[in-house]
Amino acid sequence: MAREFEHHDHELCVADALAAAENHCANGGVQFTPVRRRVLEILLEEHRALGAYDVLDRLKEDGLGSQPPAAYRALDFLVKNGLAHRIERLNAFVACTHGPTDHVPAFLICETCNAVAETVSQTALGALDESASKAGFEISQVVVEARGICAPCRDEAGA
Amino acid sequence: MAREFEHHDHELCVADALAAAENHCANGGVQFTPVRRRVLEILLEEHRALGAYDVLDRLKEDGLGSQPPAAYRALDFLVKNGLAHRIERLNAFVACTHGPTDHVPAFLICETCNAVAETVSQTALGALDESASKAGFEISQVVVEARGICAPCRDEAGA
């Protein structure tokens, strides 16, 4: 994991994810429209969280939308379909890096460079589940977000 | 845990918490001013998250502040001193129910009645820690928030 914090073939990484998304939407019978595709692409281009208004700015440049709802609608669509996640802590969004499978994501957010890595928190959920069911609480969704410093940034700070 | 979802002697519960907070502040050499005290009291009166502007409204009624910064400053103080927590998911705040000890809180948020229960997520942190350190990521703070339905609300819905 944490490929997000390392160098990799990013163009390929983006292209793959877009193709996968396309497929996923076709299978689900939902429309992967140009705006939605472009928004996902925008998110994929960075491994960090972008605010809705950042996304909107880029949409404007492409003539794909000009008002907040355009961005929010596309982002909501992506989140609902598991193609992106909302980072509560930042009021921002990242592309999902685990493919559109059902999972409980956990995020590592670098306070220095703002990169966001997605990791899966199986055990974390288990522990919480237990505690919740004891209380008779039925969980429908879990958010796990950690702030800190990623390796590259720490190295740089130490250097 | 989950006392939040059950009936209990609430006045006592509030009084105890306020007394504890008073102590904690005295020990820490920080000022537990009237506004701060009142804000904590407001949060304690409900076992649910209140937005900064909800808090502000009540402060206004008491003549303890009239502008947003008044509420935000007090809330920031409480959070910084471990007397309250911010619920990212709701852009809102709850009083801490675990005393001002250092802990990684996890929250169970009822989508129906908006009650918020605080539970401690030892294991959740452990799992995440491991995954993070593998990536060389140094965690400074973790947010764990679950949405769902609390027992009373589910019973009511089922009834």
Next chain:
DNA sequence: TTGCTAGAAGATATACTATAACATATCAAG
């Protein structure tokens, strides 16, 4: 063909959340 329907996008307005920046007050230490 026409018209219906549903989902998507456009457009306007506004609500909600949060902070910047500067001014004032209070109090204790030097």
Next chain:
DNA sequence: CTTGATATGTTATAGTATATCTTCTAGCAA
């Protein structure tokens, strides 16, 4: 008494999000 630290007052504005109504488009049915 002045200085510095902390808290609060005040004004203005930045940033995030959604409600609502309209228009468009594609697919389908009469």
